[in-house]
Amino acid sequence: MLSRSALARVSRNAALRSRALSSRASAILSALDIPTNQEVPGVYDGTWGGTGDILESVCPTTGEVLARVQSASPQELQTALDKTREAYEIIRSVPAPRRGELLRQIREALAAKRDELGALVSLEMGKIRTEGIGEVQEFVDIADYAVGLSRMMNGRVVASERPGHSILEIPNPLGVVGVLSAFNFPVAVYGWNLALSLAAGNATIWKPSNTTPLCSVAVTKIIANVLESNGLPGAVAGLVTGGRDVGEAVVESSSVDMVSFTGSENVGRQVGKVVQARFGKVLLELGGNNAAIVMPDADLELAVPAVFFGAVGTAGQRCTSTRRLYLHRSIAPEFLSRLQALYASLRPGDPLESSTLLGPVHSRAAVGIYSSAVNRLRNAGAEILCGGSAFSETDLVGELQGGNFVRPTIAVPKSVDVKDEIWKTETFAPILTVGVFDKLEEAIAWNNGVPQGLSSSLWTRDVRNVGKWIGPAGSDCGIVNVNVGTSGAEIGAAFGGNKSTGWGRESGGDAWKQYVRWSACTVNFSDEAPLAQGVNFTPTA
Numbered sequence: 001m002l003s004r005s006a007l008a009r010v011s012r013n014a015a016l017r018s019r020a021l022s023s024r025a026s027a028i029l030s031a032l033d034i035p036t037n038q039e040v041p042g043v044y045d046g047t048w049g050g051t052g053d054i055l056e057s058v059c060p061t062t063g064e065v066l067a068r069v070q071s072a073s074p075q076e077l078q079t080a081l082d083k084t085r086e087a088y089e090i091i092r093s094v095p096a097p098r099r100g101e102l103l104r105q106i107r108e109a110l111a112a113k114r115d116e117l118g119a120l121v122s123l124e125m126g127k128i129r130t131e132g133i134g135e136v137q138e139f140v141d142i143a144d145y146a147v148g149l150s151r152m153m154n155g156r157v158v159a160s161e162r163p164g165h166s167i168l169e170i171p172n173p174l175g176v177v178g179v180l181s182a183f184n185f186p187v188a189v190y191g192w193n194l195a196l197s198l199a200a201g202n203a204t205i206w207k208p209s210n211t212t213p214l215c216s217v218a219v220t221k222i223i224a225n226v227l228e229s230n231g232l233p234g235a236v237a238g239l240v241t242g243g244r245d246v247g248e249a250v251v252e253s254s255s256v257d258m259v260s261f262t263g264s265e266n267v268g269r270q271v272g273k274v275v276q277a278r279f280g281k282v283l284l285e286l287g288g289n290n291a292a293i294v295m296p297d298a299d300l301e302l303a304v305p306a307v308f309f310g311a312v313g314t315a316g317q318r319c320t321s322t323r324r325l326y327l328h329r330s331i332a333p334e335f336l337s338r339l340q341a342l343y344a345s346l347r348p349g350d351p352l353e354s355s356t357l358l359g360p361v362h363s364r365a366a367v368g369i370y371s372s373a374v375n376r377l378r379n380a381g382a383e384i385l386c387g388g389s390a391f392s393e394t395d396l397v398g399e400l401q402g403g404n405f406v407r408p409t410i411a412v413p414k415s416v417d418v419k420d421e422i423w424k425t426e427t428f429a430p431i432l433t434v435g436v437f438d439k440l441e442e443a444i445a446w447n448n449g450v451p452q453g454l455s456s457s458l459w460t461r462d463v464r465n466v467g468k469w470i471g472p473a474g475s476d477c478g479i480v481n482v483n484v485g486t487s488g489a490e491i492g493a494a495f496g497g498n499k500s501t502g503w504g505r506e507s508g509g510d511a512w513k514q515y516v517r518w519s520a521c522t523v524n525f526s527d528e529a530p531l532a533q534g535v536n537f538t539p540t541a
Ligand code: NAD
Pocket: 180, 181, 182, 183, 184, 185, 189, 207, 208, 209, 210, 242, 243, 244, 246, 247, 248, 251, 262, 263, 264, 265, 267, 268, 270, 271, 285, 286, 287, 288, 318, 319, 320, 426, 428, 454, 496, 497, 501
C-alpha cells in the first residue's frame, strides 16, 4: 500500500505526463538528460533524490512550467552534508595536479554540452541565447584556469631570524565549501566556485537559486559523471536544491567551513552575520549599482553601444549592469539622442531566437520591482525619456503573452542626490538613471557616494583622467574600467566588489587563496631552541 506522500507523488507525475511540454522546452531538457514526463530529483550526494518541497521551474518568456523539481528535505540535507564531509576527507588527499586532471575532464564535458546548457540557461533564466552560451563558456574558462592553478597553488618559504630555522606558509585544503548562488548567473557563479574549490582540495555543496533548479541539475549531472567515472564520491560536488530554509540550514551548519554567497545585499547581510557568529569563513558577492561616466573627449562610437549593452543586456539583471549614467554637460544631449535611437530599436522576443536582444525579466516579482521603481522616479519628477512601463499581454504576441517583459527605461531625475533611494538602491531591472556633471571630480564623488562598490566605467581619451580614476582619489569599486563598460568581466582577474557589495573576490587573481587553510609553519632543524625576538626564558639557578 502506498503512503500518502507516495500517492501524492504518483498523482502529480500522472498530471505531469498528461501536460505536454512545449517542443521548444522538451528538446532542450532532453538533450541534457532531464526527464520531461516526471518530477526531477533535485538532490545529489552520490545518489539522486529529493523528498522535500516541490520547486516549480517556470519559463520567464512564456510562463510555461518547465518541470517540478524535488528539493531537499531537512533529513536529506543533513545526509548530504555528512557525505560531503566524507568526500572531503578523500579529495583532500588526492594530489593537486590530479585534481587538475579532474577539472580538465569537467572542462571537456562542459564544452561538449556548451550549446545545450547555454540554451537551458536561456530557457530557465531568460537571458538571450548568446549570453547563456557565454555563461557556460565562463565555466569552461575558469575550469581551464583551475587546471593550471592546480600546479601553481604555491606556499612560500619565509626567512627566519633564528639560525637553523625555516618558516613555511602552507596552503592546505579548507574543508567543505557551501555555494549559494543567485538566479541571474545560474551556471557561471557555481563554476567560479567549484573550479577553485576543487583545485584547492575541497568538497563543495551547492544550493542554487530556487527559481533555476534545472540549470543546477544539468550541471551537476555533467560533473557527477566525471567524478563517478574516476572512482570518486559524487558528494565531492553535491547539490541541494531548495528555498530559503535549505539556504539557511547550509549557512548555519558548522560542517560547512566556508559559505560563498552570491545574491542580494539584504540576504547577504543575514548570511554574513550568521556565518561570522559561528566563526566560519564567508565570501560575499552582493548587489551592484554601477555607474558609467562619459567625458567630453570620449569616443561616442564606442561609449554609446557599451552603455546600451550594460543597461539593457540580460534585461538589466547582471550584478554589473549599468544603472547610473553620468554625462558631461557638453556631450549629454548628443549622447542621449544616440542612446535613445538604440533603445527605440528594441523589440521583446524569445531569448532563444538569435535576433532577440531584449528577453524577459526573470519573474513576475521582478516586473513589480521594475514598476515600483519607475513610479518612484515619476513621483520624484524625473523625466522618463523612454520606456516607463511593463508590456501588457495585449502588447505581446503568441507565447510571449505569458512572459515577463518590461520596457527598458531611461530616466533623468531632477538632480543627483546619491543619498536618495532613486540613486542609492540597486533595482534589478533595465532602468538607467542619468545625471549631468561639469567636472570629473563631481562625477567620481557620485560614483562613490552610494553604498555599493561593484563595477564602474570611465570613458575618456585623456590619460590625466585615467590616472585620477584608477588612483587613490578615483573609483572605490572592485572593478574600475576605462573605455570598457561596467559588465562583461573576464575570468583572469579577481571579480568582486567593495562596501555593501561584500568585499568578496572570486574567479581569477588571488581569489583561490580564500579557498585554502593557510598554516605558518616554523621548522627547527638545528640543535638549539632559541625563542623569537631574543626572549630569554632560562631559569636562573
Ligand atoms: P537572493 O539574495 O534573493 O538569493 C540568493 C540565494 O540565496 C538564492 O540561492 C536563495 O535561494 C538564497 N536565499 C534566500 N534567502 C536566504 C536566506 N535567508 N538564507 C540563505 N540563503 C537564502 O538573490 P537573487 O535575487 O537570486 O539574485 C539577485 C542578486 O544577486 C542581485 O542583488 C545581484 O546584484 C546579486 N548578484 C551579485 C553578484 C556578484 O558577483 N556580486 C553576481 C550575481 C548576482
